[in-house]
Amino acid sequence: MTVAGKGRLSGKRAVVTGAGSGIGRASAVLFALEGASVVAVDRVEDAVDETAAMIRANGGTVLSVAADVGDEESVKTFINLSVEKHGGLDVVYANAGISGGLVPLGEQSVEYWLEILRINLIGPFLAIKHASPIMAKQGFGSIVCTASVAGLRANAGGLPYSASKAGVISLVQTSANELYGTGVRVNAVCPGLIETGMTKPIFDNARARGTEGKIGQLNPLKRNGVPEEIANMALFLASDEASYVNGQAFAVDGGLSSTHPFSGKR
Template structure:
């Protein structure tokens, strides 16, 4: 019996990185999974991996900032598997590091749409089903950048701080319903989103310095975040609610940084 045996789960951003690792782990632990990503080929590849590993999965290509699409993939999960027990709103973008004076409203809107409006929509449409059944676990990917400065660009950090607040406020809005809402705040993880950082360091021959600012002196990998998501999705976390849990090698204990000038 897996830790998610009998549970129905949606994972967004499942085409790569943390989302793919989480979808695979959830399925391995017994969940029936709906894998969602706006990159159709990538999410289909995730689904193929899960099926090869003996898991149950369906894949959906969707933009998490599109309200109609979010409503549809929630309804798809309920129709396909008979319910919804776990929602992992993981999809996100960094937007890169654009100097503040060069940032546009459109640039902010794109980042906020995916990183903050996306989780809001997922919670909006998943929660009524969970409330009716009296239980459910909602997990959102925030970031250490949403806790303190110097871990990401301005709009990215603001969006992730918004996710932390969203989790705290909705956990309380669902008072007495049995629905839990939590966030994971990853540190520096090697994913497609952080690829430019890793590529640049490797080109400079300084790969061994990636992640040196945290006490473990290393970067993280998607399966390490997936394990945190598995805990929050499972009944092992039955008394964990309204929390933003950093999985960052200890980075957020100080958020040290090097001077820019």
């Protein structure tokens, strides 16, 4: 599903977080195939090193970094690494995130919420905070964040996860306006049900029950998505092809969010 090798990011310097698996890995590999020099970031060192090895095997340029995207010093370090080692920064894909919230509301702790918000919302904020001054100085740049259809309306995720992703959508809109006149664009991708490491339990449970054929049945395409389909949207937003796209959140969900499907809990 990935169309690569057209040089759509030729000469650009990109940072991709959550690059150790799933959407982040697919995006880091695709960005490199399209000509970007990539800094691949993930909290799991072995996983992000594996992504880097895949990129190098295809002749790409990459540095791999194990880091916590919710820690400000770590974010400054990997943002500055692109400048120091690759000569600049043109693209940031703040993709890293964690799931959570399927615990009943009454059993959710403040600490549980804080950790999800720290990674899913504070992480993109820190990426924008530290990447945008570099991009503004050169007069251009693209920041892409992973939100979710769960941030658009209810019943696509747990409470803290959904709230964090709604926050990402607002962050993208407000940041785009905060960066008025700088030439820096900020947009979001809102994936639907994508088979990744984060969603693996959903798919494993369905297969164990023999209901795999029902996965994705609530959207008009009647299927789940794959990481490469999200990576393709992220590539578009990162590229100059999206030069007049700013402050937007794009659902890539098979049409799920075009309506209000709902399955009762009782």
